[in-house]
Amino acid sequence: MPARQMKLGAFFLTPGSHSAGWRHRDAIPETDMSFAHYIAAAQVAERGKLDCIFFQDTAALNGSGDLDGTGPWRPRTGRQVYPEPATLIAALAPMTKHIGLVATATTTYGEPYTLARRFGSVDHISGGRAGWNLVTSQIEDEAGNFGHDRHPDHALRYERAEEFFDVVTGLWDSFEDDAFPRDKETGQFLDPSKGHILNHEGKHFRVRGPLNLPRCPQGRPVIAQAGSSEVGKRLASRCADMIFTAQSVLSEGQEFYADVRARAVAHGRAADDVKIMPGFMAITGPTEAAARQTYEELQALIDDTTAMKLLARLCGDLNIYDHPIDGPLPPLPPSNAAKARQQHLVEKAAREGLSIRQMARYLGTSLGHQMVVGSPTQVADVMQAWFESGACDGFMLLFPFYTKPLEDFVELVIPELQRRGLFRTEYEGTTLRENLGIPVPRNRFAPR
């Protein structure tokens, strides 16, 4: 039996996950909108045999709430515009062969029927490489684009998300695998006994079905989820195939890993069917010194005003600007934003005695995810330690800018992981599920 190997995804938050990364001399800030650069980056990731590329999404100009017409919309940060990711992964499908294509889409707005069609279509077009990162809306700017003043409450968003998931996956089961004989001789295009009407009637949705799409190559696209709050973990352990989480302390990672796997088992799933992948930013180079230099260059570009906005957004009703920037992070009131991330911040600040400015810079550097600055060996050491001590199944890789840090990772760290037997040298299968080593779900309507 082959040894257990890591699963790796490349997280795309163009033009960089580092708030000032786009200003680095090696950065290409146009990566946010340039399709040619997305193709190049996807092909680099595929050369590195990564499991998937993974696109974040916000259905708004993040930060537009700073003003109405007068002030700056975070004019110094990128991460503002990019192609809608479910559209982008469709376009990347024919330009790649093996790599999984995961896009984020909210469940707080929009219709499950439409989402099921779109992600199901990408799965068909890509031959079984689609993934849907199921999120609830958090950035308040989104609400105004969908006729609301504020998002529904956190608990209600998760309740809707769970029902949204049930409808979408139900629609994906509309047809059994062999429902379309398309038989010219008999004239039978569709075998109606293999088609099923969902007739979902719930609190948030009433959806009849069937979906006008055959069953997907993967049965259904891979479901990713990132919720780390109590209600988020409940949703993820029931629904997700892949969990993008945010632990940066090993013991926290181990605790989260054990907790979510136990929850999955309680939902009747196999623990190994949920792949837990914390975010991980490697700043590397041929030597430790080269890596350190890149890191120092990046830190010198950070603009505290921009970084403070990232922090302010996670502070709920507390006005962080009322507190001295070099003083300690005050207790944060309950917020309607990302609960688990908020808690992570408070704990980190307390544990490490960080000031408000330091917390802001921490967020501005790696969005609160683990970061390692070092040689390929040093980077691989940390990854191996986490992977072999029950803290994760792999990592979701963040990049401070594009595309050099991704190239560095593929050229320097991947071979080191492969030498250690920790990562594949060839794709195992043709679908994302096959590469992740997770099963095709049974069609709920099919006879056992």
Added chain:
Amino acid sequence: MPARQMKLGAFFLTPGSHSAGWRHRDAIPETDMSFAHYIAAAQVAERGKLDCIFFQDTAALNGSGDLDGTGPWRPRTGRQVYPEPATLIAALAPMTKHIGLVATATTTYGEPYTLARRFGSVDHISGGRAGWNLVTSQIEDEAGNFGHDRHPDHALRYERAEEFFDVVTGLWDSFEDDAFPRDKETGQFLDPSKGHILNHEGKHFRVRGPLNLPRCPQGRPVIAQAGSSEVGKRLASRCADMIFTAQSVLSEGQEFYADVRARAVAHGRAADDVKIMPGFMAITGPTEAAARQTYEELQALIDDTTAMKLLARLCGDLNIYDHPIDGPLPPLPPSNAAKARQQHLVEKAAREGLSIRQMARYLGTSLGHQMVVGSPTQVADVMQAWFESGACDGFMLLFPFYTKPLEDFVELVIPELQRRGLFRTEYEGTTLRENLGIPVPRNRFAPR
């Protein structure tokens, strides 16, 4: 000055616009779901220098209302499943270079912000080749997939469609062309003076904006529209760049052409900025005899039960099965379905004295669009006559099945049109607007 030339689109209704076309020996019925076949077909159309490929859409399994679990869902007809078209055109973008990519999406359900992002993203990804065919939902099966028992009334659907258009085009103007300097030196990523918040508040939508997407390569994607009812013509003449219509009698075509152009002028537009393209099905071959043979083969495959369902759907509350199939078409009561198509049927039946069966077969053959069976010369003659007598700017080509009739058209009819100087031999520009010869709309927020 070069002579005026036709604009041609290829309408895709896989596996065929003819209700039994998929059963023809040359048909590939898997064209409905096979991405490889979509690529091949798009590339054939591009080899023929067509302006665009054009995908229909229904957000439901069309005909699912025939039953709930027991009867057949039109099991003998194709046109049931296909990739969601806005996703499909994104995937076709990197596999084509010149041809326009037009997808249908309803305004009756869904959110303008999401639609603006998706079609805008395709425009960016394709370098300015996207088009949106703006429709209102007509097939009643759709309502149940979006929490409704029936569609809103015809008038209300059009009212919503018009506001939907206003919001989407307003969002596409969120940024002026040069809003993103992405200047590493100054640190200015976005120039906030070039960004605009829409703040739309209307009867159907409240949408703040801005869209999180730079202005499109085409300013905005090309807008197509197919409404031919009174209210449909009003919408099309105000909003559409390209009108896919359904006239099969020359005088009707001339009347429609003059009417819509005059309406466009009344809206302050140039008459030539609206391209009017009636549907046109050519069944052709090297000789007239070969074309006739294909036609006879196709007609022999028509199944009256299936064809009658197409007719029944356009009959509103009248149960067509209560009338003798070889008797005359009775007067049709007002319906919530496609009004203009219904009227076209009634007039055609009266004019030509067609029976119910004949009308059903007519619909089953070309969906009620003009059809010509003949040699390439004969086909070109009809097209030329329409084009040169003020009845159209070109045609939207329908195909009874895929992909041979498309190949035949490109190999046999296109060269004949080119010989006559009626069609381009090279693309004029790089965007769909440039090839159609229509202007980039001014950004409503930009200083004049």
